[in-house]
Amino acid sequence: MNSPRKASVGEPPLLELERVSKVFPRGRSLREGTRALDDISMVIPSGAPSITAIAGESGSGKTTLAHLVLGLLKPSGGSIRYRGDDVTTLLERGGTSFRREVQAILQDPYDVFNPFYTVDHVFDVLFRRFDLGTTKQDRHELVREALLAVGLEPERTLGRYPHQLSGGQAQRLMVARSLMLRPRLIVADEPVSMVDATLRVTILDTMVQLKETLGVSFLYITHDLATAYRMSDEILIVHRGRVVERGTTRSVIDAPQDPYTRLLIESIPEPDPDLRWPGRLVEAMSEPLEPSILSEVAP
Amino acid sequence: MTGAPPLLEVTDLAVSYSSSTGRIAAVNGVSFSVAPGERFGLVGESGSGKSTTAMAILRLLRPPGLVERGLVTLEGVDLLAADADTLREIRWRRLALVPQGSMNALNPVMRVRDQIEDGIVAHEGKAERSALRRRVTGLLESVRLSASVADRYPHELSGGMRQRVCIAMAIALAPRLLIADEPTSALDVIVQRAVAETLLDATADLNAALVLIGHDLALQAQMVDRLGVMRAGRLIEVGPVRRVFHTPAHRYTRALIAAVPSIRHRPRLLRADQEEPEGTCAFGPGCPDTGRVGSEARPIMHEIAPDHFVICGLDDATHATERLSGMSA
Numbered sequence: 001m002n003s004p005r006k007a008s009v010g011e012p013p014l015l016e017l018e019r020v021s022k023v024f025p026r027g028r029s030l031r032e033g034t035r036a037l038d039d040i041s042m043v044i045p046s047g048a049p050s051i052t053a054i055a056g057e058s059g060s061g062k063t064t065l066a067h068l069v070l071g072l073l074k075p076s077g078g079s080i081r082y083r084g085d086d087v088t089t090l091l092e093r094g095g096t097s098f099r100r101e102v103q104a105i106l107q108d109p110y111d112v113f114n115p116f117y118t119v120d121h122v123f124d125v126l127f128r129r130f131d132l133g134t135t136k137q138d139r140h141e142l143v144r145e146a147l148l149a150v151g152l153e154p155e156r157t158l159g160r161y162p163h164q165l166s167g168g169q170a171q172r173l174m175v176a177r178s179l180m181l182r183p184r185l186i187v188a189d190e191p192v193s194m195v196d197a198t199l200r201v202t203i204l205d206t207m208v209q210l211k212e213t214l215g216v217s218f219l220y221i222t223h224d225l226a227t228a229y230r231m232s233d234e235i236l237i238v239h240r241g242r243v244v245e246r247g248t249t250r251s252v253i254d255a256p257q258d259p260y261t262r263l264l265i266e267s268i269p270e271p272d273p274d275l276r277w278p279g280r281l282v283e284a285m286s287e288p289l290e291p292s293i294l295s296e297v298a299p
Numbered sequence: 300m301t302g303a304p305p306l307l308e309v310t311d312l313a314v315s316y317s318s319s320t321g322r323i324a325a326v327n328g329v330s331f332s333v334a335p336g337e338r339f340g341l342v343g344e345s346g347s348g349k350s351t352t353a354m355a356i357l358r359l360l361r362p363p364g365l366v367e368r369g370l371v372t373l374e375g376v377d378l379l380a381a382d383a384d385t386l387r388e389i390r391w392r393r394l395a396l397v398p399q400g401s402m403n404a405l406n407p408v409m410r411v412r413d414q415i416e417d418g419i420v421a422h423e424g425k426a427e428r429s430a431l432r433r434r435v436t437g438l439l440e441s442v443r444l445s446a447s448v449a450d451r452y453p454h455e456l457s458g459g460m461r462q463r464v465c466i467a468m469a470i471a472l473a474p475r476l477l478i479a480d481e482p483t484s485a486l487d488v489i490v491q492r493a494v495a496e497t498l499l500d501a502t503a504d505l506n507a508a509l510v511l512i513g514h515d516l517a518l519q520a521q522m523v524d525r526l527g528v529m530r531a532g533r534l535i536e537v538g539p540v541r542r543v544f545h546t547p548a549h550r551y552t553r554a555l556i557a558a559v560p561s562i563r564h565r566p567r568l569l570r571a572d573q574e575e576p577e578g579t580c581a582f583g584p585g586c587p588d589t590g591r592v593g594s595e596a597r598p599i600m601h602e603i604a605p606d607h608f609v610i611c612g613l614d615d616a617t618h619a620t621e622r623l624s625g626m627s628a
Binding site for chain 2: 057058196198200201204224225226227229230253264265267268270271272274275276277280281
């Protein structure tokens with residue numbers, strides 16, 4: 001499949017968000033609407049592949065961000081560019097290469113399957129929609145290759161019905177499907193939140209391997225800072241539609257500067273009975289926090 | 300399993316669900332006990348039988364679920380044999396549930412106050428209105444909710460506040476044991492911590508014991524004294540929480556712990572060839588199960604250190620074969 005890509009001078013970023021906002025109108029009024037995202041700027045460089053995590057709690061706007069990048073929603077302000085071209089414009093002109101190169105992995109893997117067809121159907125649809133492989137043999141080989149790349153055995157996967165796959169297998173199948181299109185960017189929106197812990201690691205590790213061997217970059221959207229710590233290079237912490245802190249994942253999580261980020265990190269339960277939460281949360285809050293968080297924690 | 304006589308004792312509990320193809324064992328010979336005031340965790344992935352175990356103890360199992368065998372006693376009272384009157388007497392007063400997903404657990408058309416008062420009156424009989432009011436306020440205070448919450452409907456509260464109301468209801472009659480089934484799993488991490496701390500404080504104030512059912516090992520590490528690990532209907536390892544985390548004996552426990560991501564260290568990727576092979580016995584060649592055959596072939600727990608028990612890592616079929624070959628050798 002793809003070989004790792006090398007940076008070339010002057011190439012525009014893979015993905016660039018410039019002062020993006022999204023307001024969901026209430027009735028006809030934008031002004032009174034819900035501001036889901038506010039003034040978000042970020043860059044995923046082309047060249048060396050990377051994993052960028054967008055981490056936030058419910059209501060932070062992280063899923064809205066994923067939908068904007070995938071072109072499922074249009075921004076209310078600012079612009080989103082994929083390899084230098086405005087995504088909205090790209091899609092208005094058909095956007096075939098964008099649709100191929102930017103793939104999505106979503107929270108519920110079973111959502112994508114039709115329960116009445118075997119899982120092969122997912123690949124058949126792909127062949128119908130995109131120009132992939134010329135002969136039946138070619139196509140079969142492509143499917144096999146993609147399944148093996150995500151650690152699934154073709155013989156034990158093809159011909160099965162969705163309900164015969166575990167959540168982890170179904171999710172890896174979706175990754176395999178994306179891979180066949182040789183994507184440059186995969187937007188993964190909470191890809192493991194519905195999967196058991198022991199399978200979770202294999203899916204996340206598969207993503208890291210794909211970055212390293214096939215040069216795919218990831219936008220990893222999650223509420224789970226611990227998995228972001230495990231796999232992402234860069235991280236943006238979002239809270240109520242704004243980026244409150246950003247940087248390399250290590251620097252942000254090891255030494256958070258923003259009070260919200262700090263509280264978030266301190267609250268993550270550590271899987272070690274010798275490292276229990278220090279004291280009670282209410283006493284732990286040394287810095288003034290927004291009343292909205294305070295009302296939840298100590299109403 | 301410490302000095303004090305146990306508060307809750309579960310012995311060889313087995314539960315099955317009937318399906319079109321026959322009966323499927325959901326819980327298969329589970330035994331453990333909980334001491335007064337102790338916090339005991341039951342952890343496992345989906346389908347491990349942890350919630351079914353809790354429902355069986357609470358006598359909340361619904362058809363097609365059926366208790367096949369076993370004994371469950373709370374302060375000496377046989378819960379599985381208890382009639383409706385005895386159960387009514389025990390629930391809330393001695394044994395209470397903090398449910399999973401609090402939206403379904405609360406009555407959406409009743410104010411918080413009325414739900415709590417109803418429960419108290421149903422168990423203790425009519426009481427003076429002002430006394431009831433004071434008790435509701437006190438209960439809400441003990442879960443760090445303001446008194447004004449009493450006059451709200453469940454939909455007017457956030458997820459974290461609703462879960463606190465559920466805790467307030469569970470402790471209303473000062474039970475000896477709380478069973479909490481994934482009490483914080485739907486909550487964001489900061490609120491989760493706040494609610495978990497409230498649950499710990501509320502249990503400690505009552506000197507009640509807690510059985511925490513959940514899939515989240517990290518949360519168990521934060522909250523319990525002793526931990527039991529379930530897999531495929533069996534309890535495979537039980538021990539003091541520090542021992543289970545620091546020196547896990549069963550291969551599955553090790554895999555489960557290794558699978559929990561941490562923000563304190565970044566492990567190298569786990570490759571398939573580094574995983575321990577399936578079918579490794581926790582004891583190796585000296586397995587105490589070797590040689591047990593026939594009706595005795597059901598795996599039993601062995602104490603490998605004080606209070607630390609583990610089942611042999613082999614499944615039943617392999618077990619039987621190994622034992623037979625062990626005998627012929």
